[in-house]
Amino acid sequence: MRTLHTAPLLRRTVDEEPTADAAVLVDGDRIAAIGPTDELVRAYPGVRVRRWPGTLGPALLHDGPLPPAPTPRERVHALFRLGVGAVLAAQLTDPGLRAAAARNGVAVLDSPRPPALVPAGRADLAVFAADGACLATVVAGRLVHRRA
Structure with a gap:
């Protein structure tokens, strides 16, 4: 739609x-x-x-560590509250966090690019x-x- x-x-x-x-x-x-x-x-x-x-x-690119939260899903949603739509792959070393980002459609970039x-x-x-x-x-x- x-x-x-x-x-x-x-x-x-x-x-x-x-x-x-x-x-x-x-x-x-x-x-x-x-x-x-x-x-x-x-x-x-x-x-x-x-x-x-x-x-x-x-939407913004988040180029630092993801905000702290009790679960990977909540860490990803903390980014959404900041207007973020993309993160650098280097910040997603935890498999649970990488999976949460993928499930929620976050763009994962190897290198920064201006949104x-x-x-x-x-x-x-x-x-x-x-x-x-x-x-x-x-x-x-x-x-x-x-x-x-």
């Missing part, structure tokens, strides 16, 4: 200046399109629309409030965290 994620501000990379009233169309685990919200709503009638407050952008939203790329998105708090995280097209 296609989902259009929209927010008042969108940035394609972590360092890019945000643009106003833009959206990301997700189809399965991929980004199908990026553009002005109104244009994408017209181009895809009947698409499910998720309207987020804040700034929509790429970016690109058409046909993997749909790893995050929404951040003005104070930097993560409001929502989407990993491989699946909503995995939403702040209550």
Whole structure:
């Protein structure tokens, strides 16, 4: 199912200046399109629309040890609460932690690369409030965290 994620501000990379009233169309685990919200709503009638407050952008890469928690699953979910969608393989030496990351769709990278939203790329998105708090995280097209 296609989902259009929209927010008042969108940035394609972590360092890019945000643009106003833009959206990301997700189809399965991929980004199908990026553009002005109104244009994408017209181009895809009947698409499910998720309207987020804040700034929509790429999910982050976590390049250090995973946050402590009682179980591997909870350690992975602690990343989602930070807006993370990818980790470095070097941080997943524990088999249970690696399995939890795989079950939850976390991208495991051999080397760092800057997160970016690109058409046909993997749909790893995050929404951040003005104070930097993560409001929502989407990993491989699946909503995995939403702040209550």
